[in-house]
Amino acid sequence: MKAEKISRFFIGTMLALFVLLIVSAMLLGIFCGDGSRGRMASFAAALALAAAYGLAMRWLQAEKFRLRALNAAKTGAVLAALCLAFNLAWVLFFQLEPSVDFLTFWNTARDLASGGELSQGIYVALFPHILGYSAFLSIFIRLFGPLPMLAPILNVLLTTASGVIIYLLCLRWRGVRTAFLAMLLWMLCPSKLLYNAMVLSEPLYTFLVLLFMLVLSGLEGRFGREKCGQWQLGLLALGAAGALALMNAARPIAAVPIIAFFIWLLLLRGRALGDTRLWRRWLAFAGALLALYFLIGRCWSAWAEQTLGEKLPDIPGYSICVGFNTRTGGSYADEDMNLLFECRKELGSAAAAQDRMLAYARDRVESGEIDFPALFANKLRVFLGNDEGGAYYSLAGLNPRQYTLLAMASNVFYYFLLLLALGGALNIWRDRNKRALLLAPMYVLGLTLAQMLVEVAGRYHYSIIPMLVICAAFSCGERRKNAA
Numbered sequence: 115m116k117a118e119k120i121s122r123f124f125i126g127t128m129l130a131l132f133v134l135l136i137v138s139a140m141l142l143g144i145f146c147g148d149g150s151r152g153r154m155a156s157f158a159a160a161l162a163l164a165a166a167y168g169l170a171m172r173w174l175q176a177e178k179f180r181l182r183a184l185n186a187a188k189t190g191a192v193l194a195a196l197c198l199a200f201n202l203a204w205v206l207f208f209q210l211e212p213s214v215d216f217l218t219f220w221n222t223a224r225d226l227a228s229g230g231e232l233s234q235g236i237y238v239a240l241f242p243h244i245l246g247y248s249a250f251l252s253i254f255i256r257l258f259g260p261l262p263m264l265a266p267i268l269n270v271l272l273t274t275a276s277g278v279i280i281y282l283l284c285l286r287w288r289g290v291r292t293a294f295l296a297m298l299l300w301m302l303c304p305s306k307l308l309y310n311a312m313v314l315s316e317p318l319y320t321f322l323v324l325l326f327m328l329v330l331s332g333l334e335g336r337f338g339r340e341k342c343g344q345w346q347l348g349l350l351a352l353g354a355a356g357a358l359a360l361m362n363a364a365r366p367i368a369a370v371p372i373i374a375f376f377i378w379l380l381l382l383r384g385r386a387l388g389d390t391r392l393w394r395r396w397l398a399f400a401g402a403l404l405a406l407y408f409l410i411g412r413c414w415s416a417w418a419e420q421t422l423g424e425k426l427p428d429i430p431g432y433s434i435c436v437g438f439n440t441r442t443g444g445s446y447a448d449e450d451m452n453l454l455f456e457c458r459k460e461l462g463s464a465a466a467a468q469d470r471m472l473a474y475a476r477d478r479v480e481s482g483e484i485d486f487p488a489l490f491a492n493k494l495r496v497f498l499g500n501d502e503g504g505a506y507y508s509l510a511g512l513n514p515r516q517y518t519l520l521a522m523a524s525n526v527f528y529y530f531l532l533l534l535a536l537g538g539a540l541n542i543w544r545d546r547n548k549r550a551l552l553l554a555p556m557y558v559l560g561l562t563l564a565q566m567l568v569e570v571a572g573r574y575h576y577s578i579i580p581m582l583v584i585c586a587a588f589s590c591g592e593r594r595k596n597a598a
Contacts, residue, residue, distance in 0.1 A: 117387040124381045125552065129539050132555040132585075135498070135562060136532050136539075142491060143499020144529075153500055156522050160529035167534070171590055186290050190281050193294065197301040198274045204307045205266035210511045212265075216313040219248050224260050226252035232422070239422045239464035240432070240454065246363030246414075247315035265313040272317040273306060279324040280580055284587050286331055287551045296587035299531065303579060304524040308504030311511075315364040316576040322361035323371055323557070323577055329354040330375065330550045333399060351399055355406035363414050366430065367577075368407075370564055374556040376400070382552050427465045431472030436569040438478045440485070443492040444570045493570045498562060501528035501579075503572035531579070534586030541588045554581040 144153045212220045218234055222244055225232045238244045254264055277300045285293035300306070309316060333350050362368035379396055386392050415426055432454045439447045453474070457467035478484065505512070505521040512520065542551060558581050565574060 118385045121382055121384045121387050125384070126543065128382065128552070128559070129543050129555060132559055133536055133539050135494075135559060136536055139494055139498035140529065140532055142495035146491075146495055147499070152518070152522060153525055156525035157529045159526045160533060163526070163530045164533040167530075186285055186293070189290060189294060190278065190285070190297070193281060193297040193301070194274060194278050197277045197297065198270065200301055201270040201273055201307060201310055202267070205263070205270055205311050208308075208311050208508075208511065209263070209266070210311045210508060212313045213510060215244075216507075218244060219251065219315070220265065220313045222248035223251035223255055226421075227255035227260070235422060236458065236464075239424055240427070240458060240467065242418055242422070242426050242464075243315070243363065243365050245418050245421065246360070246365070247318055250318060250360075250364070251313070266311050269310040269312075269314075269317045272321045273300075273310060276317070276321045276324050276580060277301060279321070279328050280583060283324075283328060283331055283551075284584060286335070287549055288588060291590055292587045295590050296583050299534075299583045299586060300580060302527070303531075303583075304520065304527050305501045305504035305576075306579065308508050308520065308524070309573075309576065312507060314573075316573065319361045319364040319367070320577040320580060322357045322364070324580055325357040326354050326361070326371055327550065327553055329357070330553065334550050347395070347399055348402060351402035352406055355403050355410055358403075358407050359410035359414060362411060363418075367561060367564060370560040371553070371557060372404075372407075374553050374560050377556060378550065378552055382556075422464075424463050425465045427468035429468060429472055430568065431468040431470065431475060433568040435471045435475035435478065437493070437565075437567055438475055438484060438489070440483070440489060443496065444489060445496060446569060446571065490566050493566055494562070496572060497565050497570045497575055498578070500525050500572065501575075503576075507573065531582050531586050534589045535582045537589035538585040538587065542585065551584070554584045557581050558585075 140157070144150060144157050218237065221233055222238055226248055232238055238248075251265060251268070254268060258264060277297050280300050281293045281297040284296040329350050333347075336346070358368040358372065361371075379400060381387075383392075419426055432450060435453075436442070436447050436450045437444045439445075439450060441447065441449075450471075454467055454471055457470040458464060461467050461470060501524045502521040504524055505517050508520070509517060539555065542555070545551075558578050561575075561578055
């Protein structure tokens with residue numbers, strides 16, 4: 115009983131921090147920075163949508179509307195087909211030529227597929243996560259050729275698969291109504307539609323972090339029913355470790371879900387913290403997960419170093435250095451990029467250049483010239499304050515009026531999602547059965563904290579959107595299912 119009370123305290127603290135983060139990000143995004151007037155209008159529209167949503171939920175409950183009576187499998191299949199068709203129709207209608215970072219991904223994938231030398235090898239060695247997504251994309255280029263629509267179609271498949279996982283998680287944690295709402299929100303997300311037209315890694319690593327959560331949720335159910343043998347535990351640990359290792363290759367943020375998992379395991383499992391039998395099973399899984407993750411990661415690093423012809427950097431010194439650049443508010447800085455290439459030219463290796471940039475970052479932090487509260491507030495505003503990134507990166511294919519409309523549509527949906535997530539957090543707190551569901555708000559907190567230390571951009575919150583969708587879906591008021 116004491117363990118449950120302690121766990122409840124930590125759960126409440128975590129959810130309170132989640133709510134504080136969401137409210138702070140909204141306020142900074144709406145009232146600070148350029149374009150605040152347009153974001154105020156978007157927020158007003160989102161408030162109206164949230165009010166209409168609340169009235170609709172009350173009416174459905176009053177009428178005793180039961181989506182639960184529908185067949186969960188058929189409902190999920192129909193939603194998945196709609197999600198696939200809707201997203202595919204968009205990328206066929208809205209097509210973009212890859213440029214800048216997106217062109218680097220494409221060119222590197224083509225080089226890998228052809229087996230030739232990397233045309234941008236020096237740049238890729240400095241940012242080896244480029245190689246992760248490019249290696250994935252190159253597999254399909256070998257199979258189908260360098261088709262212009264290859265990356266967008268893969269994005270559609272990945273986002274549809276992510277939607278299916280979101281549906282399954284919410285179905286397992288709450289019920290059909292919650293799962294239906296979550297899948298619908300994910301399907302309609304405007305910024306996701308815009309990003310699908312681009313050559314970028316976000317749909318891939320987002321799918322992988324959701325896959326990791328699905329494995330944990332499945333394992334949680336098996337442990338509860340005592341239906342997990344050693345070989346099953348090993349296979350699930352391999353699947354989870356593989357998802358994390360591949361995610362880290364595409365974007366080096368696997369530490370976020372790993373830390374979130376261990377915090378949940380040690381502090382946030384409610385009454386399950388007092389079950390010695392469950393402890394033994396979870397610790398066996400955790401040990402296997404870490405061992406396999408480091409093994410798979412080491413294999414990836416060895417292949418990457420062989421492909422690039424040099425040692426991979428251990429620490430993203432450049433990104434940390436940019437993260438504390440007060441002139442750009444922690445966002446991309448030409449001066450730091452030029453400095454990185456000067457270091458690379460002088461020192462002769464990507465690893466040494468990144469180490470030098472880390473030293474420069476340390477000098478900035480210790481200079482006494484940084485107003486840290488102002489810097490972090492600005493970075494939070496850029497990172498979570500709006501969802502205009504999809505429209506911004508699509509500028510080449512839009513006229514000014516189209517850009518304004520798409521940016522506003524993205525922000526209306528995003529603020530609506532944040533408002534629903536606040537209500538969902540309350541229902542998550544009321545849920546006495548503290549499941550792996552808590553990984554969703556923890557991931558939002560963890561990734562946001564990580565971004566406070568490195569270069570920040572609005573696009574980098576892409577993988578947070580599914581977590582917000584899951585939290586938002588819990589706002590529908592459906593009664594909790596029995597423990598799986």
